[in-house]
Amino acid sequence: MGKGGRRSASQELTWSEVQKHVSRDDRWIVVDGEVYDVTHWSRKHPGGSRLIGHYAGQDATEAFSAFHNELDQVRKYLKPLHVGTLKNHEDNEMNKDFRMLKQAAIKMGLFEPSFTFYTLILAHIVLLLVGSYVVLYMYGNVWWAVLLSLAMFSVAQVQAAWTQHDFGHLSVFKTSTLDHFMHHLVMGLMKGASASWWNHMHYQHHAKPNVIDKDPDVRIDQLFVVGEVMPVRVAQERKKSMPFNLQHKYFFALGPPLLFPVYFQYMLFRHEVTRKLWMELFITLCFVFGFYYLTIPILGLSTSIAFYFSFRCIESHWFTWVSQSNHIPMNIRNDEANPWLKLQIHATCNIEKSAFNDWFTGHLNFQIEHHLFPTMPRHNLYKIAPLVKSLCEKHGVPYIVKPLWTSFVDIYKTLKTSGELWEETYQAFHSG
Structure with a gap:
């Protein structure tokens, strides 16, 4: 020893x-x-x-x-x-083949970022943010100007969310130092959020996607039960809980509208304070106070507050429907220590490629490829997709691609099915 x-x-x-x-x-x-x-x-x-x-x-x-x-x-x-x-x-054949695929991707230059792409992405975010304030300063507190400004600001926030995701995954620069710097810059000054909290949560998700008790994105059983395992377990263990048989209905009230304005706002500030991340907290507050400093003289306090929580709500809807469309309808299980390819494929699906879908989802319509190669720049994900599909066919792993609206509908259907499973188990286990 x-x-x-x-x-x-x-x-x-x-x-x-x-x-x-x-x-x-x-x-x-x-x-x-x-x-x-x-x-x-x-x-x-x-x-x-x-x-x-x-x-x-x-x-x-x-x-x-x-x-x-x-x-x-x-x-x-x-x-x-x-x-x-x-x-x-x-090692098993699946892992060996996956490593060969990754080497092929490296030789194809798919881990090399396009700085032109990221410059344009950042430029259009900055233009939207600046344009939002300019509209208010030029036209004041009139309904159409406020709505136009709100729309521009909301789009900028979502696109900044997709972009910080790239920096957070170290997929833009050759050195992690630059990626971390830009991650804090975009998350803190452009979004008023916490890069450290995002890393803490999101990397767990990537390490064990849709794995119960390990992926924080499915650690939601106080409000929702998902998959086939969680509904049964919750029904057996708890005599009192949410009416999960109605979750496909109350999802529209508790899910997309409240994730960013309530839960994320509370958790990111809590993370910064409890971890004593004072510089990060300062940067986050700079965004919040800067926003109100610029808008209150034009909109007044009450309208500025309404504007703030409105764009958070819009951002929350957009993010929730896109992020959950790739995961919630997929397998959600206990940890089975599966090989990387099977682990990621069972938890993810793709959305059809189009110019709009690429922009709307921040290229997370290629969620399968992103989960397999999280450091690959997003503009290259579609290039490796045919090779990933072939590898999946070889090993009998399902490679699922859906239309955008179908993926949204599947969230509703999945919640309904899981809720019915909970109700059936609950009645059988607790009746009498």
Whole structure:
């Protein structure tokens, strides 16, 4: 045994040994057949302790590769954590084929960003934001000017959300430092949001999409039950809960309208305060106070407040319908430690490509490709799609593409079906 109870780094370990180390105070992961003790490092991990903890006792090779651009530099952090080598390690064909696909994508230059594309994207966001204020200053507090300004500001907020997503995934620049800087700039000054909170939540989602108790995006069972596993579990465990059989109806009141104006506003400020991210909090407040400083002299206090929560509500609707159309209708299960390709494909689907769909969704209509290659610039996702589809066909994994409106309708249908499953289980389990 090594220092601190570790085995010797030369020790060969079995999977059964690795899978014993899955608690918060004892975490081992496997990367490229090597075993690492990340118990203490997870608390310092830039992506958060939960993210790396989701792979405790599992093979994290593909996730490790997917989230890091500068692999050689990141591997230096792993060396002191090395525990031993996995005995008789042999990767499966699905993982081997996926790695070959990624190498092909690299050779095709699909991880190279177009700075012209991102310059134009940022320019049209800035023009919309500036134009929104200019309309108010030129025409004042008249209904049509307020509505036009509101529309421009709302579109700018959503497009900034898609763009910060690129910076957050380190897909724009060669160095993570520049991506992180632009991420904080866009999230803080353009959106009044928290880049750190986004990283904390969103990277967990990518690591284990639609996995119950690991993906925060499906940690919603206080208000909604989704998939086939969650409704049954909630119905059996809780005698009192929401009337989930009606969730497809109250979703329109509690979901899209309130996600950004209420939940996100509370959570991002809570994250910044509890984590003592004072500089980030300052930048966030600069956006909020700057907005009111510019609008109150024209609109008055009450109209400015109404304007603020109106664009948050519009942004919330747009974001919710787009983001959930790719995930909620898909498989939502407990962690089955699936290979990266199967894990991501089972949790995602695509929306048909068109110029409007690309813009409207921020290229997240190619959600499958984005989840497989999160650091790939979004304007290149469609180029790798045919190869991904072929790989899915080879391994019998469903590759689903839908029209935009069909994907929206499927959210409603899925909520209704899951709610009915909850009701059926609840009545059977608690009757009498």
